Amino acid sequence: MEKIDIKSLQLDQLKEYVSSLGAKAFVAGQIYTWLHEKCVDSFDEMTNISKPLREKLKEECYITTLSIRKKQVSKDGTIKYLYQLADGNCIETVLMRYEHGNSICVSCQVGCRMGCTFCASTQHGKVRDLTASEILQQLYHTEKDIGERVSNIVMMGIGEPLDNFDNAIAFIRIISSPQGKNISQRNISLSTCGIVPKIYELAQLKLGITLSISLHATTTEKRKVTMPITNAYSVEELLKACRDYAKTTGRRISFEYTMIKGVNDTDEDALRLSQLLKGMISHVNLIPLNPVDGSAYTQSDDRAIKAFQKKLTDLHVNATIRRRLGQDISAACGQLRNENR
Ligand code: SF4
Numbered sequence: 001m002e003k004i005d006i007k008s009l010q011l012d013q014l015k016e017y018v019s020s021l022g023a024k025a026f027v028a029g030q031i032y033t034w035l036h037e038k039c040v041d042s043f044d045e046m047t048n049i050s051k052p053l054r055e056k057l058k059e060e061c062y063i064t065t066l067s068i069r070k071k072q073v074s075k076d077g078t079i080k081y082l083y084q085l086a087d088g089n090c091i092e093t094v095l096m097r098y099e100h101g102n103s104i105c106v107s108c109q110v111g112c113r114m115g116c117t118f119c120a121s122t123q124h125g126k127v128r129d130l131t132a133s134e135i136l137q138q139l140y141h142t143e144k145d146i147g148e149r150v151s152n153i154v155m156m157g158i159g160e161p162l163d164n165f166d167n168a169i170a171f172i173r174i175i176s177s178p179q180g181k182n183i184s185q186r187n188i189s190l191s192t193c194g195i196v197p198k199i200y201e202l203a204q205l206k207l208g209i210t211l212s213i214s215l216h217a218t219t220t221e222k223r224k225v226t227m228p229i230t231n232a233y234s235v236e237e238l239l240k241a242c243r244d245y246a247k248t249t250g251r252r253i254s255f256e257y258t259m260i261k262g263v264n265d266t267d268e269d270a271l272r273l274s275q276l277l278k279g280m281i282s283h284v285n286l287i288p289l290n291p292v293d294g295s296a297y298t299q300s301d302d303r304a305i306k307a308f309q310k311k312l313t314d315l316h317v318n319a320t321i322r323r324r325l326g327q328d329i330s331a332a333c334g335q336l337r338n339e340n341r
Pocket of ligand 1: 112113114115116119120121122157158159160192193214
């Protein structure tokens with residue numbers, strides 16, 4: 001019999017499982033607290049659970065663990081972890097320190113199959129999806145390592161969360177549950193390159209998270225060049241799904257826009273962007289392109305980025321320029337890899 005990945009179970013699933021073993025429902029709550037609040041990595045640490053039940057759990061379940069293969073600390077305090085998974089694959093996780101608290105950028109897949117040309121994570125394709133527990137453990141292990149709480153989560157590391165939909169949603173439900181870390185869904189951002197049917201599906205769940213769209217271009221033709229997902233869904237179809245999401249959830253959508261010199265940083269781009277977002281509750285994050293080995297693109301210069309922001313503001317679009325963190329350790333956007341060198 002295949003063992004159960006107990007850390008990926010949501011509380012109601014755990015209750016069902018525990019009651020199938022003949023234990024009372026409140027015991028499931030105790031186990032859940034051990035797994036997700038105290039974040040233990042072994043059943044023996046669950047001291048208020050009876051020994052026979054612990055033995056049964058050991059027999060039928062496993063607790064996912066990660067190990068730190070490499071840790072790099074940036075001069076700005078950002079930490080990049082290379083975590084090794086049980087099967088030997090590696091993923092990267094980034095811890096960023098802000099005045100308002102610690103923020104973590106988690107990976108959702110080993111590699112990525114979306115093929116965005118400016119992104120290092122996709123250079124070797126997708127190897128596999130991460131389980132909910134493997135996404136959770138990135139946060140739990142990082143908190144243990146730094147000895148501090150993490151209060152904000154961005155699902156913006158390696159992989160496309162909506163290409164691993166069920167596990168990404170299970171992660172959000174578990175990390176925000178009051179019996180676990182209880183991180184408010186308002187402090188969680190999920191970033192997608194724009195898998196349109198999944199955006200409609202996500203809207204129906206009416207989560208309190210922030211949806212973040214990696215837009216990066218203002219026309220379908222231009223976006224096709226850097227983001228192959230556009231061959232399946234045009235910019236217009238993507239924006240239509242975003243309008244539906246904003247209307248259904250009442251949540252503001254964040255649009256990520258990487259500034260690439262001579263590609264998407266003209267006045268016409270700013271004008272088109274303002275037209276695309278007209279009437280939608282939204283925010284634009286302008287991201288100076290971070291260098292990736294083997295990429296043909298260069299970053300728009302600071303003056304061009306500021307001028308682009310001003311143009312957007314003049315056109316009544318809410319836009320900010322993202323601070324660059326962890327660039328010296330390749331921990332910035334688009335620089336994460338599934339390397340294990
Ligand atoms: S930007 Fe996101 S979706 Fe695109 S290749 Fe990189 S990880 Fe995948």
